[in-house]
Amino acid sequence: MSRTSSGTITPVVHRHFRKNRGWRLFIQTVVGRSYPRVIGAQREKSWMFFEIFLPLMAVSAYVFVYRAIGAPEEYVGFVVMGGAMTAFWMNVLWSMSSQLYWEKEQGNLALYIMAPSSMIAILLGMAVGGLAMTGVRAIVIVVVGSWIFDVQYQVANYLQLFIVFMLAMVALYGMGMMSASLFLLLSREAWHISNLAQEPIYLVSGFYFPIKNLGFWLAAGASLIPLTLGLDAMRQLVFPAGETYGFLTVEVEIAILVIMSVVFLLGARWLLAYVEGLAINEGRLTESRR
Amino acid sequence: MDFAIQTERLGRIYKIRGGKKTEPKELTALQNVDLQVRKGELFGLLGPNGAGKTTLIKILTTLLGPSSGWAKVAGYDVIKDAVKIRPRINMVSGGESSGYGLLTVRENLWMFAQFYGITSGVANKRIRELLEVVGLADRMNTKSSDLSTGLRQKMNIVRGFLTDPEVLFLDEPTLGLDVGASREVRNFVRKWIDEDRTRTLLLTTHYMMEADELCDRVAIINQGKVLACDSPAVLKTRLQKDAIFRMEVSPLDGLAVEQFERLAGVRKVIHRPQDGYSALEMILEKDDVLSAVVNLLTSADKHILNLNKREPTLEDVFVALVGTSMEEVERASTQEVEA
Numbered sequence: 129m130s131r132t133s134s135g136t137i138t139p140v141v142h143r144h145f146r147k148n149r150g151w152r153l154f155i156q157t158v159v160g161r162s163y164p165r166v167i168g169a170q171r172e173k174s175w176m177f178f179e180i181f182l183p184l185m186a187v188s189a190y191v192f193v194y195r196a197i198g199a200p201e202e203y204v205g206f207v208v209m210g211g212a213m214t215a216f217w218m219n220v221l222w223s224m225s226s227q228l229y230w231e232k233e234q235g236n237l238a239l240y241i242m243a244p245s246s247m248i249a250i251l252l253g254m255a256v257g258g259l260a261m262t263g264v265r266a267i268v269i270v271v272v273g274s275w276i277f278d279v280q281y282q283v284a285n286y287l288q289l290f291i292v293f294m295l296a297m298v299a300l301y302g303m304g305m306m307s308a309s310l311f312l313l314l315s316r317e318a319w320h321i322s323n324l325a326q327e328p329i330y331l332v333s334g335f336y337f338p339i340k341n342l343g344f345w346l347a348a349g350a351s352l353i354p355l356t357l358g359l360d361a362m363r364q365l366v367f368p369a370g371e372t373y374g375f376l377t378v379e380v381e382i383a384i385l386v387i388m389s390v391v392f393l394l395g396a397r398w399l400l401a402y403v404e405g406l407a408i409n410e411g412r413l414t415e416s417r418r
Numbered sequence: 419m420d421f422a423i424q425t426e427r428l429g430r431i432y433k434i435r436g437g438k439k440t441e442p443k444e445l446t447a448l449q450n451v452d453l454q455v456r457k458g459e460l461f462g463l464l465g466p467n468g469a470g471k472t473t474l475i476k477i478l479t480t481l482l483g484p485s486s487g488w489a490k491v492a493g494y495d496v497i498k499d500a501v502k503i504r505p506r507i508n509m510v511s512g513g514e515s516s517g518y519g520l521l522t523v524r525e526n527l528w529m530f531a532q533f534y535g536i537t538s539g540v541a542n543k544r545i546r547e548l549l550e551v552v553g554l555a556d557r558m559n560t561k562s563s564d565l566s567t568g569l570r571q572k573m574n575i576v577r578g579f580l581t582d583p584e585v586l587f588l589d590e591p592t593l594g595l596d597v598g599a600s601r602e603v604r605n606f607v608r609k610w611i612d613e614d615r616t617r618t619l620l621l622t623t624h625y626m627m628e629a630d631e632l633c634d635r636v637a638i639i640n641q642g643k644v645l646a647c648d649s650p651a652v653l654k655t656r657l658q659k660d661a662i663f664r665m666e667v668s669p670l671d672g673l674a675v676e677q678f679e680r681l682a683g684v685r686k687v688i689h690r691p692q693d694g695y696s697a698l699e700m701i702l703e704k705d706d707v708l709s710a711v712v713n714l715l716t717s718a719d720k721h722i723l724n725l726n727k728r729e730p731t732l733e734d735v736f737v738a739l740v741g742t743s744m745e746e747v748e749r750a751s752t753q754e755v756e757a
Contacts, residue, residue, distance in 0.1 A: 145544075145582070147505060148535030160532025168520035171561075235514045242479050243533040244505040250533075411432060411473075411482040 149244075157245035161253025165223075165261050179215060179265045180272070187211035187273050190336045202369045203337065205281070208273035209366070210335035212266040213359050216300060217329065219262040221322050224304030227254055228312040228403075237312075241407065247400050251308060255301040281366045288378060289365045295385035296358025302392030303354060309399035313406070329353055334360065338373035347375050354388050357381045422585050422618035423455035423478060427487035430473050430642075447473040448642045450487070455635075458615035460608070462633030463622040464732065466747040470642040471622035472511075475587050478620070479509050492584050505534065507585045510578035512571065512593025519563030523554065523573050526562050527580055534581045541580070548576045552606060568599040575603060579610060586610075588621045592628060604632055624744060626732040638736055640747065645739045650732055657730035657738055660685065661702045665711075666724035670696040673718050681714065683707035688743050695723055699743075701734060 148156060169175065190207040228251075231237040240250050273279065283289055311318035332342065332350035339347040339360055350356045361381040364370040375381075428451040433442040448470045455461040463471045476482035478491050480500040488495060494502045517526035524545055531541035549555040552572045557565065562573060571594070578586055588607065592600040611619050623629050629636050630650045637647040646653060670689060678687040683703040690697040702708060705727075715722060737743050742750075 145536065145540045147581075148537065149505075153535040156532045156535055160529045163525065163529055163532075164518045164521055167525070168518055171520050235511070235516045238481055239509075239516055239530070240533070242481060242504060242507070242509060243530075244501070244535065245533045408481065408483045411430075411476065 147244075153245050154249045157243075157249035158253040158256055161250050162257030162260065165254065165257025169257075169261050175265070179218070179262075180268050183211045183214055183269055184273060184276075186214075186336075187269070188276075191277050200369070202367050202373065204277050205274075205279040205367050206338060206363055206373070207336050208270060208277060208279050209363060210337075210359060211273060212269040213355055214330065214335050215262050215265045215269065216259075216297070217333070217335075217353075217355055218326075219258045220300055220304035220307075221326060221329075223258050224254060224301065225307040225311050226318045226322055228308045229314075229318050232312065237407075241404060247404060248305075248397055251305045251396065251400065254308075255305060258304075259297055259301060282368050284365050284368075288382070289362060292358055292361040292365065292378070292382060292385070295382065295389055296354050296362075299354030299385050299388040299392055300358070302389055302396055305396035306392050306399055309396065309403045312403055332356075338363065338375070340373055340375045351375075351384065354385060354392075357384055357388075361385075420457045421454050421490070421493075422457045422459070423453060423461070423489070423491055423620060425451050425453045425474075425478075425487065425489040427452065428474070428477065428484050428489050429486035430470075430477065430482065431485045446642050448477075448484075451639075451642075451644050453637060453644065453647065455618060455620060457618055458611070459634045460611045460619045460621065460632055462629040462636040463620065463639055464624070464626065464629045464636050464736070465622075465639035466624055466744045466751070468748075468751045469624075469639045471624075471639060472589055473642075474639075475509065475589050475620070475622060479507060479587055480504060506583060507587065508578045508581050508583040509587040509589065510574050510591055512590035512595075513567075514574055515570070516574065516577070517562050519561060522559045522561055523549070523565070524558045526573065527577055530577050531580055536581065544580055544582075545576070548579055552576055553602065568595050571595055572599070572603070575606070584616070585618045585620065588619065590622055590624070592623070592625065600628075604628065608632055624748075626736070626744070630732050636732065638732075638739060640736075640740050646735070653732065653735045654730045657701070657734050659704075660730070660734075660738075661705045661708070662728055662730055662734055663698075663700045663702065663708060664724075664726045664728060665698045665700065665722060666692075666695050667698065667715055668695060668721040668723065670698075670720065673714075673720065677714065678711060681707065681710045684711065686737050686741065688737065688746070699734075699737075701738060 187207050191204050194203045194207065228237060231240065240247060274281075311321065314321065330336070332346065333339070333353050333356040334342070334347075334350065339350055339356055342350065347356075357376070358381075360375045361378045364374040364378050376384075428448055429446070430448040432445045432447055434445055435442045451474065463474065465471050473482065477484050477489055477496060480496050480503055483497055490496065491503045492506045496503060517529070521529065524542070527545045528538065528541050531545070536544070546555065546558070549558055552575060554569060554572050554576070557569060562570060565573065571591070575591060578588065591607070592603055595603065607619065607621070611617055621629075621632065633650060635647065635649050636653060638645045638653070669691070675687050675689045678684055678698075678700070684707060685701040685703060688699040690699070700711065702711075712722065733743065740747065
């Protein structure tokens with residue numbers, strides 16, 4: 129519609145238009161929901177400080193400690209790589225897991241459920257957007273960290289490295305999608321759980337040291353977080369002495385990551401359907417603050 | 419008859435959880451609601467806060483399941499065929515804060531258009547045109563967090579119309595808007611429905627004037643029940659044979675409303691204390707009853723400051739049906755919640 133000079137309304141040019149369905153709608157939804165993450169988030173310039181400078185400070189602290197105690201030089205590379213991967217963990221913890229809860233608070237969740245697109249596409253959009261945005265931060269941390277501390281890489285197998293990274297991301301963001309539904313059920317408790325999970329996961333996931341040092345059972349438990357195995361395998365593939373510090377062989381870690389990816393993605397789909405059903409039956413999950 | 423919305427014996431009971439040791443309480447939000455909204459109608463749901471309007475909209479927009487009865491939108495069952503209903507509907511709520519503050523108005527609207535499968539080219543064109551209509555075109559590239567409440571609501575309104583739904587639900591769309599912005603929204607809503615009579619719009623409001631001015635038909639709802647459903651004009655003719663007066667008198671100290679209501683022929687009296695005087699809204703069976711009211715006032719040494727006879731409004735219809743004003747119902751329910 130458009131307003132004429134007399135103030136009356138005339139029909140708009142595009143009154144009857146086609147709306148995509150099926151996979152086209154799915155892709156459009158993923159792109160649409162990833163947009164605020166990729167573009168919107170860049171407008172908040174504080175990310176450079178919180179997501180690059182602060183992780184680099186933590187990396188530096190570990191590097192200085194390792195050098196002071198005369199730890200093998202590979203540990204410096206491990207720390208830089210771990211520092212970069214923490215960005216993904218932070219993103220999943222704070223921007224994926226608790227996201228549906230915030231969407232509910234904002235009043236967006238009801239609009240998402242009511243839209244013809246699937247909720248899994250919405251969640252995937254969040255994940256893709258978060259992955260793209262965090263990828264930039266991780267690359268900056270690796271580049272700057274490697275330059276400052278003179279880290280040398282020697283990739284044994286580029287294909288395996290790519291596969292490990294992608295599987296770790298699929299499994300990690302799949303876990304994030306799954307926990308988004310879980311956190312929605314827990315409502316305000318989600319905030320405390322995120323807080324509670326942050327530091328212990330830093331420790332047991334081996335962001336700043338090889339998890340082999342934790343002993344088999346603790347390392348196996350920590351491997352429930354996909355980044356643990358992903359990071360361990362990547363370290364084995366990019367540092368000549370990495371294999372010595374590896375927890376399991378790269379092939380076994382890849383196999384476990386494949387299983388995790390499938391389980392987490394299916395779990396996310398099932399939990400989302402459960403939450404949507406609960407929202408419709410109980411009517412309490414689509415309430416906004418209003 | 420082609421119905422856009424149909425409900426039959428529709429009911430909804432909420433279970434409210436107390437502490438761990440207490441049994442959940444049941445709250446009946448809707449009871450046996452039968453509604454039929456024709457295609458092309460601008461239908462209003464009028465009732466106080468807590469009457470069940472939003473619950474009904476949630477059921478019709480597939481966000482909430484009914485506890486009993488059934489509902490159809492655009493010919494489809496809200497439970498069995500929710501996926502067929504969703505591409506055909508949209509909803510805007512008053513005071514909603516949907517979207518993302520970091521995105522501009524255009525970007526937020528574009529994002530929601532993507533969830534409905536509208537291609538970027540069409541979406542951007544429609545966004546521009548609709549923003550023009552609601553007078554928000556100059557703010558297209560403003561971050562939505564920088565918009566005032568009124569402008570933000572205009573953006574929400576555009577979001578609802580952007581997908582050109584067959585059935586649009588507006589839940590208190592003018593809530594919190596100033597007089598001018600409310601008028602603009604009402605004008606736009608009326609023009610949208612008049613432009614194409616295959617569109618249907620269901621509007622909930624607790625503003626009587628809004629329902630009277632906009633709606634083809636109105637259902638008056640209170641405590642989850644539909645009390646009456648017809649055009650505003652027909653609803654008001656129910657009170658045509660009554661005499662409705664507004665009287666301003668010196669403060670009613672010592673005189674209770676019940677004393678007026680005990681007089682023969684007085685159907686309802688509502689007392690609204692004002693600064694320095696009392697306003698009385700009275701529904702009387704006939705004009706002659708007024709003399710008894712005047713006698714009561716003069717015997718209590720009260721002075722009549724002003725007296726008007728007026729045409730019935732939807733407010734009077736509500737009072738006649740419920741026995742109290744919408745304002746009083748809302749006040750009572752607020753006190754109940756606080757207690």
